[in-house]
Amino acid sequence: MADDAWLKQPWMWPWLMAAQMGRAGLDAASAVLRPHEGAAPGDEPTWTTPAECLLDLPAMRLHRFSEGTGPPVLIVTPLALHGPLVADLAPGHSLVERLVAEGVGEVALLSWPSATPERRGTGIDDHLAHLLVAVEELGGRVRLAGICQxxxxxxxxxxxxxxxxxxxxxxxxxxxxxAGPSALTAAARACPQQALEAMIEAGGGIVRGEAMLRFWQMGGLDALSGGLPADILQSRSPPPDLLARFSEWNAWVVDLPGGYLRQVAGELFQANKLARGEFVALGRRIALGDLRAPLLLLAGAADTVAPPAQVFAAARLVGTPRGEVVKIRTGGGHLSLFMGSRTLSGPWRRIARWLKGQRA
Known part of the structure; x- marks a missing residue:
């Protein structure tokens, strides 16, 4: 798909309106993203795999699903629209379940609670610091498995x-x-700074999850996620209880700190500072060449959020020896990488062996 084809997607209209109509466009975009009066989220969905909460902090939670020897496997979930059950949706559709079943040892997961007004200014530094706290809690050395952001x-x-x-x-x-076009990159780069600020201001400094969900649904569920639930779950005829679980997960959304969204959109997606070696975190410029650990990159062939070119580009940016970098391309879209039954029973089994030090 050509780069400008993303601009024709329905979910792009607020940004285009803002760019072409000035203040009126910004007001329209803000109206879409402003939460409904009296809107309140339902109960947070519970884990599929039994979990122990090791840390429960205002901006971070650390959960443990299994114990074992050696450095733990720590799953780092994204701070995005939906909650951490993207990694533990349902039996047969759970990354946590797969890693535990494959015997990788201790499996833990880091999740990010919904933002509060007090945390509206928090950014990437804050989340890196919380990740450091989690790693120290787990013994100071881990095997990391990061999904999406x-x-x-x-x-x-x-x-x-x-x-x-x-x-x-x-x-x-x-x-x-x-390294290649994507829906999110096109959206971020088409979004005027004024529109981004209006979106943040509409939520009082945080980006309301229920408002963002309405925004993305203008383009339909498959605009970014990779298809209908059956496609995402890689199940030809998903049973009603699985569809209900997916709908529950999809409906429960989190609020994002405005400072974090501003930094991700501006410094990562627009300015591409991480790949260029210009991103500063916790007081130091992040040089990906300093990353020398064995690295495995997983990409979905039909992923419009993180296309293979953008994912696999890391191989030439890191300092890991070429022989210790593994790249796996699999079928399906973005969410299928974490929820798809075929991806979990195929590529993730290979990844589990690799995490244990075996050949992938």
Missing amino acids: GGVLAMMFAARYPEKVERLVCAGAPVDME
Whole structure:
């Protein structure tokens, strides 16, 4: 698809309106993203796999699903529209379940609670610092498995603290936004700064999840996620209970800190600072060449959020020896990388062996 084809997607209209109509356009975009009066989220969906909460902080939760010897496997979930059950949706559709079943040892997961007004200014530094706290809680050295933007955060961490990461998996994690076109890159670069600020202001400094969900649904569920539920779950005829579980997960959304969204959109997607070696985190410029741990990159062939070119570009940016970089391309879209039954029973089994030090 040509680069400008993304601009024809329905979910792009607020940005285009803002760019062409000035203040009136910004007001229209803000109206779409402003939460409904009296709107309140339902109960957060519970874990599929039994979990123990090791840390429960205002901006971070650390969960443990299994115990074992050696450096733990820490799954880093994305701070995005939906909650952490993207990694533990349902039996047969759970990354956590797969890693536990494959006997990789201790499996833990880092999740990010919904933002509060007090946290509206928090950014990537804050989340890296919380990741550091989680790693220390788990013994100071881990095998990281970052998914989506959690993979980008994990890669930053592994470059910033290389001695704390034994192995690194980045699944569906866009690293170099100039390596190929994507829906999110096009959206971020078409979005005027005024529109982004209006979106943040509409939520009082945070980006309301229920408003963002309405925004994305203008283009239909498959605009970014990779298809209908059956396609995402890689199930020809999903049973009613699985569809209900997916709908529950899809409806429960989190609020994002405005400072974090501003930094992700501006510094990563627009300016591409991480790939260019210009991104500063916790007081230091992040040089991906400092990342030397064995690295495995997983990309979906039909992923429009993190296309293979943007994911696999990390291989030439890191300092990991070429023979210790593994690239796996699989079928399906973005969410299928974490929820798809075929992806979990195929590529993730290979990844589990790799996490244990075996050949993938």
